[in-house]
Amino acid sequence: xxxxxxEVMDKLKTWARVNSPWAIHFNSGxxxxxxxxxxxxxxxxxxxxxxxxxxxxxxxxxxxLVCTGPVTLQARDRLLRIYEQMPEPKFVVAVGSCGIxxxxxxxxxxxxxxxxxxxxxxxxxxGCPPRPEAIIHGIVELLxxxxx
Amino acid sequence: MEAKQKSEKFxxxxxxxxxxxxxxxxxxxxxxxxxxxNATARLGFVHRGMEKGVEDRNWTQGLYLMExxxxxxxxxxAMAYALGVEKLANIQxxxxxxxxxxxxxxxxxxxxxLLWLGVAAHEGGFDTLFMFSWRDRxxxxxxxxxxxxxxxxxxANVLGGVKIDINDAQxxxxxxxxxxxxxxxxxxxxxxxxxxxxxxRTRKIGVMTYEEATLLGAIGPxxxxxxxxxxxxxxxxxxxxxxxxxxxxxxxxxxxEARFVVRIKELYESYRLVREIVDHLPGGDLTxxxxxxxxxxxxxxxxxxxxxxxxYFMKSNGTDKPERIKVRTPSLCNWGxxxxxxxxxxxxDMPMILAGIDPCFSCNDRMVMISGxxxxxxxxxxxxxxxxxxxxxx
Amino acid sequence: MDTQELLQQALEIVxxxxxxxxxxxxxxxxxxxxxxxxxxxxxxxxxxxHWGYLSxxxxxxxxxxxxxxxxxxxxxxxxxxxxEVLYHFCNKAAIAxxxxxxxxxxAEIDSICDMLPSASFYEREAMELIGVNFRNTPIADxxxxxxxxxxxxxxxxxxxKGLEKKTQG
Numbered sequence: 001x002x003x004x005x006x007e008v009m010d011k012l013k014t015w016a017r018v019n020s021p022w023a024i025h026f027n028s029g030x031x032x033x034x035x036x037x038x039x040x041x042x043x044x045x046x047x048x049x050x051x052x053x054x055x056x057x058x059x060x061x062x063x064x065l066v067c068t069g070p071v072t073l074q075a076r077d078r079l080l081r082i083y084e085q086m087p088e089p090k091f092v093v094a095v096g097s098c099g100i101x102x103x104x105x106x107x108x109x110x111x112x113x114x115x116x117x118x119x120x121x122x123x124x125x126x127g128c129p130p131r132p133e134a135i136i137h138g139i140v141e142l143l144x145x146x147x148x
Numbered sequence: 149m150e151a152k153q154k155s156e157k158f159x160x161x162x163x164x165x166x167x168x169x170x171x172x173x174x175x176x177x178x179x180x181x182x183x184x185x186n187a188t189a190r191l192g193f194v195h196r197g198m199e200k201g202v203e204d205r206n207w208t209q210g211l212y213l214m215e216x217x218x219x220x221x222x223x224x225x226a227m228a229y230a231l232g233v234e235k236l237a238n239i240q241x242x243x244x245x246x247x248x249x250x251x252x253x254x255x256x257x258x259x260x261x262l263l264w265l266g267v268a269a270h271e272g273g274f275d276t277l278f279m280f281s282w283r284d285r286x287x288x289x290x291x292x293x294x295x296x297x298x299x300x301x302x303x304a305n306v307l308g309g310v311k312i313d314i315n316d317a318q319x320x321x322x323x324x325x326x327x328x329x330x331x332x333x334x335x336x337x338x339x340x341x342x343x344x345x346x347x348x349r350t351r352k353i354g355v356m357t358y359e360e361a362t363l364l365g366a367i368g369p370x371x372x373x374x375x376x377x378x379x380x381x382x383x384x385x386x387x388x389x390x391x392x393x394x395x396x397x398x399x400x401x402x403x404x405e406a407r408f409v410v411r412i413k414e415l416y417e418s419y420r421l422v423r424e425i426v427d428h429l430p431g432g433d434l435t436x437x438x439x440x441x442x443x444x445x446x447x448x449x450x451x452x453x454x455x456x457x458x459x460y461f462m463k464s465n466g467t468d469k470p471e472r473i474k475v476r477t478p479s480l481c482n483w484g485x486x487x488x489x490x491x492x493x494x495x496x497d498m499p500m501i502l503a504g505i506d507p508c509f510s511c512n513d514r515m516v517m518i519s520g521x522x523x524x525x526x527x528x529x530x531x532x533x534x535x536x537x538x539x540x541x542x
Numbered sequence: 543m544d545t546q547e548l549l550q551q552a553l554e555i556v557x558x559x560x561x562x563x564x565x566x567x568x569x570x571x572x573x574x575x576x577x578x579x580x581x582x583x584x585x586x587x588x589x590x591x592h593w594g595y596l597s598x599x600x601x602x603x604x605x606x607x608x609x610x611x612x613x614x615x616x617x618x619x620x621x622x623x624x625x626e627v628l629y630h631f632c633n634k635a636a637i638a639x640x641x642x643x644x645x646x647x648x649a650e651i652d653s654i655c656d657m658l659p660s661a662s663f664y665e666r667e668a669m670e671l672i673g674v675n676f677r678n679t680p681i682a683d684x685x686x687x688x689x690x691x692x693x694x695x696x697x698x699x700x701x702x703k704g705l706e707k708k709t710q711g
Contacts, residue, residue: 027194029194029195030194031194031216031217031218031219031222032218032219032220033216033219033220033222033300033301035219036219036300037299037300040282043279043282043283044279044283045286069194070196072194072195072196072688073688073691074195074688074689103216104212104213104216105196105197105201105213107201107204108196108197108198108201109197109200109697109702109705110196110197110688110697128216128301129219129299129300129301131299195686195687197697199671200697200702235567362595363658364658364659364660365595365596365597365658365660378595383634383635384569384634384635445566446566447566447567448567448570448630448637450597450632457632459597459598459630461598461600461628463602472602472603472698474600474601476597476598476600476664480663480664481597481660
């Protein structure tokens with residue numbers, strides 16, 4: 001009986017998470033190109049809020065961390081702290097080529113590069129910057145994988 | 149008996165959590181009651197080490213790196229760099245290329261000003277204006293994508309010219325786009341100069357006098373809103389500007405309202421320039437050859453970014469890699485002016501004042517330090533400060 | 543006044559401290575002065591004559607190289623090199639740059655912030671990236687480098703090749 005209840009709760013949680021993920025956005029040192037495209041997804045033309053994706057302020061209520069940038073040395077600790085403040089289960093989406101390899105900044109002295117050297121990443125969305133459609137697609141892929 | 153001064157220090161870490169001001173940073177305000185007596189900002193989160201990085205890349209690779217100093221004003225960075233290299237190599241890009249450079253630069257200015265309008269409106273709680281301006285901004289994003297292939301980081305420049313051309317269909321799209329945006333801009337100007345709630349947060353707020361602006365070296369729309377007649381496109385024309393000149397837009401009020409009005413009026417100038425270039429685009433080649441090794445020398449390349457004067461000092465040692473590239477972005481100058489205008493103002497005015505200079509943290513990672521006595525430090529996040537401002541003026 | 547007239551005017555204003563003048567581009571004059579004269583020169587140009595505005599301060603590293611006897615590699619000589627600090631003043635299209643040469647072993651110059659508070663950012667950036675000490679500058683904290691950046695390591699000096707231990711994730 002207990003197992004069944006647990007299963008229902010899990011399905012409900014997944015449903016709620018899948019249909020209304022609360023996301024927070026962190027810029028780890030990006031040129032802002034990716035960030036303005038992420039912001040554009042919340043404006044009328046793309047309007048991700050109608051999918052139930054809500055961008056809000058505190059890591060403590062977030063399911064998904066949307067992270068841009070090549071992780072500068074200053075941003076690294078803050079990124080780690082934000083990730084640690086998020087409750088389980090949590091997911092990370094790296095938006096932009098910088099988060100994959102450092103992008104054009106690879107090798108620069110104040111840059112780590114790959115976000116996964118700091119925190120685990122679930123989805124990488126390449127592009128410099130990726131278009132809003134690509135960002136939405138990446139997030140939807142994440143949500144679909146949660147449903148399984 | 150002297151009344152004891154109560155001084156509190158508010159630390160406002162700007163989160164990456166903040167959806168509107170997307171760039172990470174950290175402000176500290178010292179207040180005496182309601183009045184700000186000191187202000188500090190800590191940035192450094194976007195410092196990537198590019199001036200050093202470019203010394204390890206050849207001149208062409210450097211172009212792709214400098215384009216990404218800032219995603220909002222990527223074209224002006226690339227253009228300043230390309231113009232500098234061309235000066236060092238003692239060559240001139242062909243007239244058609246220079247005109248196209250100016251065209252893209254003005255389109256970029258349009259997208260940047262509309263972006264800023266939305267963000268600044270959001271800071272004051274005017275979310276409808278934010279949504280409208282960003283929706284309208286999509287028009288110029290589409291135009292940029294149509295002619296360059298990308299919405300952001302257009303990469304139109306190459307050393308020696310441009311890699312994109314404009315055909316008749318694109319010219320028509322540009323004309324239609326400018327017509328649409330001009331109509332919409334009338335509405336923005338009306339809101340900004342007539343809406344009572346808006347004026348309550350902008351008129352006579354954050355005043356910077358002409359003398360202050362001149363001394364502190366305020367530039368761009370921030371300086372022009374205080375009557376300072378500085379615009380690199382007018383003072384030292386480059387690219388296509390000698391043939392397609394711009395009229396300088398200034399105001400005398402020097403307050404926040406003036407900063408809004410100047411940028412909106414600059415939009416009209418940009419629409420006019422885009423139309424003019426489209427109608428009179430010179431024929432000819434798009435590029436001229438640039439050698440791999442750039443002759444020794446030092447040049448200064450200045451352009452007018454949407455936020456003000458962008459300054460590149462470039463030194464070549466005769467090889468295929470730069471010896472030194474120094475970038476001084478406009479927001480650095482304007483931080484100094486914020487320092488002055490913040491002091492003496494209410495804490496509730498801080499979000500709008502900071503947004504009013506159109507700060508680009510990415511362009512420029514600087515610290516604005518404001519000091520003061522502290523008895524107690526409170527930590528707010530940006531959302532708190534923004535809400536505080538909105539509530540205060542209800 | 544046209545550009546050349548503006549430049550002549552600037553040269554006239556700082557004549558008494560001028561060591562030499564060069565013309566890297568038509569609209570520019572570089573005026574070499576001694577470090578000790580920076581404050582009077584800036585005062586005369588900017589504060590008294592209102593000639594333009596300070597647009598930027600550039601730091602340059604001009605190292606001396608020595609050849610390592612064993613490896614035959616070219617290395618930066620830590621003693622003999624020079625730094626240069628360039629103060630760029632813009633007036634319409636004219637740019638007058640005050641240039642100061644400083645040896646590595648005495649890389650110090652007076653701050654101009656008491657006359658021009660907004661120069662603080664430029665001085666701080668030069669201090670941490672190229673290693674010039676601006677005496678009496680009001681704020682000497684790091685502007686853009688991380689707080690735990692090793693002291694005495696100046697990224698924009700040619701000798702700097704990257705931090706040894708990168709980041710522990």
